[in-house]
Amino acid sequence: MPLDQLVLGLQHALDRLIRRLRLGPPPSAGRRRLLIVQIDGLSRAVLEDAMARGRAPFLARLVHRRGYPMTPMSVGLPTSTPAFQLAAMYGVRPDIPGFHYHDKRRKADVYFPRGSDAAHVEQTQAAGRKGIVSGGGTYGCVFTGGAASNLLTFAMIKRPTGAGLVRTASKLVVIAWVLVKGSIASTVEVVRALLRMIADPVSAAAGNWKWLAIKLAISVWLRELFTLAAGHDIYTGVSTIYINYLDYDVAAHAWGPRHPRALQALRRVDASIHRLWRVLRRVPEHRYDLYVLSDHGQAATQPYLRLTGGRRIEQSLFDDFFSTAEGRASTAGREGGGVFRTLEAVRARRAPGFFQRFVNYLEQDFPWVLGGTRSVREHDGIRVIAAGPNAFVYFLETTEALTIERIEERHPELPARISASPGIGIVLVRSAAGPLCFWRGRRYSLDTLAAGPFAHRPDLERVVEGIRDLMSMPSAGDLVIYGIDAPQGNVSFVAEVGAHAGPSIDEMETFLIHPPQVIVPTPITHPVQLYPHFASYQTEAA
Numbered sequence: 001m002p003l004d005q006l007v008l009g010l011q012h013a014l015d016r017l018i019r020r021l022r023l024g025p026p027p028s029a030g031r032r033r034l035l036i037v038q039i040d041g042l043s044r045a046v047l048e049d050a051m052a053r054g055r056a057p058f059l060a061r062l063v064h065r066r067g068y069p070m071t072p073m074s075v076g077l078p079t080s081t082p083a084f085q086l087a088a089m090y091g092v093r094p095d096i097p098g099f100h101y102h103d104k105r106r107k108a109d110v111y112f113p114r115g116s117d118a119a120h121v122e123q124t125q126a127a128g129r130k131g132i133v134s135g136g137g138t139y140g141c142v143f144t145g146g147a148a149s150n151l152l153t154f155a156m157i158k159r160p161t162g163a164g165l166v167r168t169a170s171k172l173v174v175i176a177w178v179l180v181k182g183s184i185a186s187t188v189e190v191v192r193a194l195l196r197m198i199a200d201p202v203s204a205a206a207g208n209w210k211w212l213a214i215k216l217a218i219s220v221w222l223r224e225l226f227t228l229a230a231g232h233d234i235y236t237g238v239s240t241i242y243i244n245y246l247d248y249d250v251a252a253h254a255w256g257p258r259h260p261r262a263l264q265a266l267r268r269v270d271a272s273i274h275r276l277w278r279v280l281r282r283v284p285e286h287r288y289d290l291y292v293l294s295d296h297g298q299a300a301t302q303p304y305l306r307l308t309g310g311r312r313i314e315q316s317l318f319d320d321f322f323s324t325a326e327g328r329a330s331t332a333g334r335e336g337g338g339v340f341r342t343l344e345a346v347r348a349r350r351a352p353g354f355f356q357r358f359v360n361y362l363e364q365d366f367p368w369v370l371g372g373t374r375s376v377r378e379h380d381g382i383r384v385i386a387a388g389p390n391a392f393v394y395f396l397e398t399t400e401a402l403t404i405e406r407i408e409e410r411h412p413e414l415p416a417r418i419s420a421s422p423g424i425g426i427v428l429v430r431s432a433a434g435p436l437c438f439w440r441g442r443r444y445s446l447d448t449l450a451a452g453p454f455a456h457r458p459d460l461e462r463v464v465e466g467i468r469d470l471m472s473m474p475s476a477g478d479l480v481i482y483g484i485d486a487p488q489g490n491v492s493f494v495a496e497v498g499a500h501a502g503p504s505i506d507e508m509e510t511f512l513i514h515p516p517q518v519i520v521p522t523p524i525t526h527p528v529q530l531y532p533h534f535a536s537y538q539t540e541a542a
């Protein structure tokens with residue numbers, strides 16, 4: 001869009017003027033710079049489909065006409081953003097079994113939207129390594145990757161931009177433009193929705209208003225802000241930029257990974273990447289290499305609640321398998337006070353009024369906004385956390401993970417029985433002889449998976465490696481329960497029709513689009529392999 005170019009050009013001129021007044025040097029021109037664009041939640045299969053059907057025209061051109069190779073990438077387990085980003089940013093195999101889990105040794109839950117949790121995980125697991133975004137900027141990530149400037153990145157959510165606050169302040173022209181454009185776009189969307197209502201008041205029901213809210217918040221405002229701010233970074237020659245577009249992932253959770261609304265979100269992300277590309281072309285002297293990748297895909301799921309007539313997985317587990325009378329009555333929570341307790345109270349329907357209605361609305365329609373916290377239950381030393389198509393069961397009697405031998409002393413045949421119950425796919429558990437997988441009541445070792453749940457998987461080796469990695473994480477549950485590949489199809493334990501964290505092929509298989517002249521590791525079997533490649537831009541910078 002030429003107006004964007006004008007605004008960025010204006011900002012660029014302003015920056016030059018400021019630099020001249022302060023006699024500072026322009027950024028050095030020589031070395032290669034790194035621009036990573038992550039399209040959250042997009043599987044390779046959906047992208048290929050979208051490209052073929054004209055729903056991602058810029059990426060299709062980049063791959064087919066400009067010769068940017070699309071290298072397949074398998075992302076390992078769990079298929080979850082924090083696990084991917086820690087591996088790619090620091091080159092370590094993380095102890096991050098999901099988006100929400102329990103750390104028995106610290107006796108604490110880790111829940112990623114909480115900025116302090118993300119920061120703690122990054123500090124303790126980065127192993128003192130230099131992150132791939134050191135000296136650069138992140139947008140919408142879970143971790144900083146060493147970046148000084150972080151906008152809406154979980155680990156820095158309370159200090160939105162750290163040192164980058166100054167940088168943001170210097171982006172005043174860009175920010176003013178985001179406000180103008182965002183307001184116009186919001187108005188257009190609201191007017192459109194109103195016209196639809198007038199034209200067809202019956203079918204323009206709740207669904208459209210939900211979509212409108214998401215579109216405005218994430219798809220209009222966040223995407224605009226990220227794109228223009230990153231465009232400005234490119235003009236000024238920031239050494240490394242990691243930008244994560246969330247639009248597609250959010251829409252796919254709400255409507256399914258192949259729903260027209262999810263593809264529409266992808267279409268808009270594609271247009272934003274095109275805009276970044278045009279900025280790149282205006283400053284060839286900065287020598288940016290553009291990478292487009294995805295951290296995981298999504299499986300089409302049905303909510304567990306729909307199968308069970310409203311009974312949650314935690315409830316099912318306590319009622320059917322860990323049954324005690326008090327167990328049925330108690331709700332979660334050693335977890336602290338403050339907002340959490342208020343939310344719990346509100347969720348337990350103890351708080352009346354408008355706020356209650358708002359939270360109920362969020363809980364029903366935007367479960368991912370509240371994440372997994374509401375799906376925690378603990379009783380009799382057993383803690384259950386459900387966080388998507390995955391649920392973790394922790395026996396709190398020891399700080400180490402329990403093996404099946406220990407678990408079955410108290411709960412005979414437990415993994416087998418759970419795996420045979422409705423809405424359950426596979427159940428993973430550790431044993432003295434390595435991880436075991438239970439599926440539809442039967443037991444498989446990693447060597448015999450091909451005879452069971454993962455028959456016909458071309459990437460069986462990746463699945464085996466993923467399960468081994470996952471069950472060697474100290475924070476993974478003593479039981480790891482997946483709704484993926486249940487007899488009823490793929491099932492999520494939260495109210496969503498697109499989900500990830502599990503081992504289905506759409507969740508695990510993504511892509512890396514990269515410049516034709518660079519050589520990337522192949523095959524990419526785990527995001528940990530990206531680290532040395534991206535880190536080499538840092539050494540060049542030194």
Ligand SMILES: [Zn+2]
Binds near residue numbers: 041249253500
């Ligand atoms: Zn997601």
